[in-house]
Amino acid sequence: EAGVTQFPSHSVIEKGQTVTLRCDPISGHDNLYWYRRVMGKEIKFLLHFVKESKQDESGMPNNRFLAERTGGTYSTLKVQPAELEDSGVYFCASSPTTGMAYGYTFGSGTRLTVV
Amino acid sequence: GENVEQHPSTLSVQEGDSAVIKCTYSDSASNYFPWYKQELGKRPQLIIDIRSNVGEKKDQRIAVTLNKTAKHFSLHITETQPEDSAVYFCAALTEGSNYKLTFGKGTLLTVNP
Numbered sequence: 001e002a003g004v005t006q007f008p009s010h011s012v013i014e015k016g017q018t019v020t021l022r023c024d025p026i027s028g029h030d031n032l033y034w035y036r037r038v039m040g041k042e043i044k045f046l047l048h049f050v051k052e053s054k055q056d057e058s059g060m061p062n063n064r065f066l067a068e069r070t071g072g073t074y075s076t077l078k079v080q081p082a083e084l085e086d087s088g089v090y091f092c093a094s095s096p097t098t099g100m101a102y103g104y105t106f107g108s109g110t111r112l113t114v115v
Numbered sequence: 116g117e118n119v120e121q122h123p124s125t126l127s128v129q130e131g132d133s134a135v136i137k138c139t140y141s142d143s144a145s146n147y148f149p150w151y152k153q154e155l156g157k158r159p160q161l162i163i164d165i166r167s168n169v170g171e172k173k174d175q176r177i178a179v180t181l182n183k184t185a186k187h188f189s190l191h192i193t194e195t196q197p198e199d200s201a202v203y204f205c206a207a208l209t210e211g212s213n214y215k216l217t218f219g220k221g222t223l224l225t226v227n228p
Contacts, residue, residue, distance in 0.1 A: 003158070004158070009156075031214065033214070033215065035216075035218075040220070041220055042119070042121075042204075042218045042219055042220045042221065043159070043204060043206075043216075043218040043221075044218070045215040045216065045217070048214055048215060055214070056214070056215065059215075091158070091159065095214075098214060099210060099211055099212065099214055100210055100211075101147045101149065101164070101208055101210055104149075104161070104216070106151075106158045106159045106160070107158055108156070108157055108158040109158065
């Protein structure tokens with residue numbers, strides 16, 4: 001079984017540019033989550049999809065961040081325009097059952113550097 | 116909301132020694148406490164977890180203890196090996212009513228040969 005896959009693994013962009021991160025969850029997992037770790041700090045929740053619907057986007061920092069999950073399969077997280085403080089590692093996770101920890105699996109993350 | 120504190124932020128031990136990482140949480144509704152190990156450039160990987168109806172769980176050299184009254188839980192690694200070197204994260208979640216993990220800031224464990 002393939003795990004959670006994230007693209008790209010690394011991205012370096014200039015301030016003001018746009019970047020799109022992609023996450024492919026484990027097949028059949030209805031729940032998809034985005035998290036972010038800013039250097040030296042905790043991994044923080046950004047948002048949660050159940051299939052194609054946003055269940056909770058309370059962790060999204062501001063309106064420069066846009067997440068989509070068209071068709072309930074893969075998800076994208078777009079940052080536009082990127083700022084220096086957006087640098088960090090963006091993790092995606094997926095799980096089969098809403099509200100249960102069973103099968104909660106992380107991807108390897110995308111390391112975003114904004115210069 | 117939930118807040119998880121993790122200590123220490125860095126830990127260096129000699130091979131064969133034990134390592135202990137401690138976490139506290141604030142929300143008494145939290146009932147699931149996983150520990151993740153993240154090696155450089157790799158995904159956070161679940162290594163052990165505990166639910167609030169259990170006080171201790173062990174898996175080979177790794178054990179986790181939970182004190183619900185004090186709202187703290189700890190990871191114990193015995194007979195450490197160099198391959199145990201990684202960043203360890205504790206987290207908390209409320210199964211049944213929640214879906215988001217609240218993480219501690221992580222502990223960089225270095226096991227010196």
